[in-house]
Every structure is written in C-alpha cells, then in structure tokens.
Amino acid sequence: MTHPDEITIRDETIRLGQLLKLANLAEDGLQAKEFIENGLVKVDGEIDTRRGRQVRPGSVVSVNGQSVKVSRS
DSSP states (O other), X not given: OOOOEEEEESSSOEEHHHHHHHTXXXXXXXXXXXXXXXXXXXXXXXXXXXXXXXXXTTOEEXXXXXXXXXXXX
16 A cells, blocks of 8 residues: 655645645546545545535545645745
C-alpha cells in the first residue's frame, strides 16, 4: 500500500467536497458531489456520502485508489 499524499488546510476543518477539489481528487464540485453520492469516497476507511462532512487534520480521504492525508498549516 502506498503512503497517502499530504494536503494542508488553513482551518480546523474542511468540507469533504471542498477537500476533493483542493486535493485534485475531483475536477470540480459536480464531480466531487457525484463521487460522494455514489459511495466512492472513504474517510478514514469508511465510506461517507455526506458532502458537507467536516474533515479534520489527521484524516485520510480516499477516492478511486488515490489517498490524501489532511494536515494543518
């Protein structure tokens, strides 16, 4: 298993849909929404279908075999 890339956020949390765009795991908001609604996104190994899910530093988000670990700047 490969180590996830790191993505740095400025705030305490970031919404799941925003994170997918920021980490280039989705091209745009529409694609992020589709990935999430179709159960293709995992947060810390669990499928999450809530676009507004608050993701915190330390979490690992995975889509289509790509993963990013959230860290705080």
